[in-house]
Amino acid sequence: MAKIKSLEELKKIKEQAQQSVSLRVKGDNIENLVQVRVAMATCGIAAGARETMNEFIKVLNEEHMDNVVVTQTGCMGYCYAEPTIELTMPGKEPVVYGNVDKNKVHEIVEKAIKGGEMLDGIIPVTHNTVE
Numbered sequence: 001m002a003k004i005k006s007l008e009e010l011k012k013i014k015e016q017a018q019q020s021v022s023l024r025v026k027g028d029n030i031e032n033l034v035q036v037r038v039a040m041a042t043c044g045i046a047a048g049a050r051e052t053m054n055e056f057i058k059v060l061n062e063e064h065m066d067n068v069v070v071t072q073t074g075c076m077g078y079c080y081a082e083p084t085i086e087l088t089m090p091g092k093e094p095v096v097y098g099n100v101d102k103n104k105v106h107e108i109v110e111k112a113i114k115g116g117e118m119l120d121g122i123i124p125v126t127h128n129t130v131e
Contacts, residue, residue, distance in 0.1 A: 034068040034113055035088040038100075041075035047082035048101065055105040056085075068113060078123055087112060096123040 004010050038044070038053040049072075056070045078084045081098025087108065088094040097108065098121055111117040 030069065032090055034065075034090065035086075035094075036068060036070045036108075037073045037086040037088075038070065039074070039076045039078070039082065039084045039086075040072040043075070043079040044082045044084065049083035051102065052083040052085065052100050052105060055102045056109070059105060059109050063109065065109075065113070081123055084123065089113075089116070097121045098123045 004013070036056055038049055038056065040049050040053070053070060053072060060068050060070065073086070076084050076086065076096060078096065078098055083100045084096055084098050085100050085108070086094045086096050095112075095118070097104070097119065100108070100121070104121065107119060112119055
């Protein structure tokens with residue numbers, strides 16, 4: 001591990017650790033939170049999913065939206081529409097959005113998460129879950 005050379009470096013490490021702990025604590029109560037799952041398979045990452053996930057985290061932190069948890073998942077099977085995200089509002093069925101770039105992240109946060117609106121870009125479900 002590299003030596004910490006300034007107070008700013010130490011503060012940054014502390015902030016990263018707190019965010020990690022916050023995610024684990026939120027995981028205990030996940031069904032009551034808005035969940036954003038970013039597909040981070042190879043095709044998603046190649047299409048910009050890492051930037052999409054980082055933008056979600058940045059925007060949600062700036063807005064102090066503690067009722068939202070952002071996680072990553074594997075392939076959702078929608079390679080043609082990457083980057084894709086699955087948005088699950090508490091008590092509702094998940095919705096998958098495709099071609100989610102930085103601009104779309106802002107629209108999803110403002111209109112879908114805050115406003116409860118359905119947006120363009122939804123990928124229709126073509127199968128049912130077997131129970």
